[in-house]
Amino acid sequence: MPTTDKLRPRRSCLYMPGANARALEKAQSLPADMLVFDLEDAVAPDAKVEARETVAEAVRSRAYGQRELLVRINALESPWGRADMDAALQAAPDGILLPKVSTAAQVRAADQLLKAADSQAGLWAMIETPLAILNIREIAATAQETRLLGLVVGTNDLAKELQAVTDPSRSAFQVHLALTLAAARAFGLVAIDGVFNDFRDPEGLAAACEQGRLLGFDGKSLIHPAQLETANRVFAPEPGAVAQAQIIVEAFALEENQGKGVIQVNGKMVELLHLEQAQQLLAIARAIEAVNAG
Known part of the structure; x- marks a missing residue:
């Protein structure tokens, strides 16, 4: 199994909408450690096929320098997931981000597809359901037998599923964040914190990044390029x-x-x-x- 490159900077993990070719091109010059080309939440059902082709072309361009490229596919159980996986693996990104992983079996199923394609891509799992938290040890432990490299917290989906009320201190998610981080560290995985939704609130973002850094996360999920400077600064060693x-x-x-x-x-x-x-x-x-x- 691959060993996680723990020394690779992963301060900033920026989601880019897979259907927006112009945004993907702009990402070539953005100071993001990681780029996630999103085929799931950011793409409407009637645009899934076109977005898949756009993302595959962007990855194949090899125009992103040292940035770590992940493709977030639709769930393998969905109508688009298997085609997303096949197209992504042919384009050869650094990793595949699996959405809404709730069981270890989902990681193993994705890993089998990587092995069948003889892919060198790593696997990353979105932790964004209550069941994922209950199964977090088993999910993380698959790193011992699969290409799983990291866990990415999806706080928006967690809030929806938990029917939680969010506040600036993220009170509703403290247990979920801690358990995810503990599982990641127990099995040598990278841990990326969830998003901060208001990209026009730099002070709030800085506070959220600082909280994530103090908890022990390697970096922050981001939804807008304006958030990059803050995440890169806070998650860098002082x-x-x-x-x-x-x-x-x-x-x-x-x-x-x-x-x-x-x-x-x-x-x-x-x-x-x-x-x-x-x-x-x-x-x-x-x-x-x-x-x-x-």
Whole structure:
């Protein structure tokens, strides 16, 4: 099974409507770490076939540089899902985003199609139903046998299914977010937070991104290019944290600290687990610098 590239920046995950060829072209220059070409919610039933062709052509263009390209297909159980999957795999995106995954069996079924097509694409699962939350461990555990790479929270659909009232602190979703994140981390998966709907409210977006970062998510789902700057900034390592991580790495590298499990850095006791965290943070910071430079 593939190993998730945890050091690849995934601060911003921008949904683009698959039926809008002009928007897909514009995405070639947007500073998004991930682009999701959407064939599901963003496309009306009578436009599904045309959108499928538009998205496949966009993916085949290879015009998106280092951006990670996912195609969100319609559910395999729907009238369009299998054709979406076939067209997407032929175009060879980086990943397939499965909507409304509620059971481990749905991930396994999609994985079988990837294997049959000899595809190198990864699988990503939308977690947006109550049943998905109840089955979250089993869904995440399929990473041990499938190409599942990440979980993406769908808070809008969760709100609908739960009949929840949303508020700025997302009180209704705290358990769902925490369980999804725990499952992702338990099985080595990337975890992407849900969307913030009001793209004209940068302060609200910043607060939502900060909440997601504090919970431990790798990045934020976005619905508008205007949200990119905020997500990229909030989910990037802070300069002070990068500087401290460098100090920890250099301290453990000193000859007198070789073989030690615990050392003192700036008056604080630092363990090997802190060294590992520091090394990962520095690697992510370097990867973001490379993306920005490219």
